[in-house]
Amino acid sequence: MSAQIGPKLLLNAAEAGDVMGVDESTIRRLWRDDQLPFVRIGKGRKVTRQWLEDYITAHMEVAS
Numbered sequence: 001m002s003a004q005i006g007p008k009l010l011l012n013a014a015e016a017g018d019v020m021g022v023d024e025s026t027i028r029r030l031w032r033d034d035q036l037p038f039v040r041i042g043k044g045r046k047v048t049r050q051w052l053e054d055y056i057t058a059h060m061e062v063a064s
Contacts, residue, residue, distance in 0.1 A: 010039065010046035020052055030055070 008015070013024040013031075020027070030036035031045055036055050038045040 007049070010041070010048060011052075012044060012046055016047050016052060019049065020056070 011019065013027040016027045017024040027036065027047070031038050031047075036047060037051050038047050040046075
């Protein structure tokens with residue numbers, strides 16, 4: 001019997017793009033421009049869901 005594993009803790013650019021509804025190239029640009037934190041694992045970069053939420057919160061705009 002295998003144990004149930006919850007949602008991924010770390011997402012690659014494609015997965016993060018899916019979560020945010022943007023192309024993975026947008027995530028890679030945010031990483032390149034130091035606007036979105038990431039952790040490097042091997043040659044890849046990963047982001048947490050919390051960091052995505054933090055980015056969204058920090059960039060919210062309210063119509064006036």
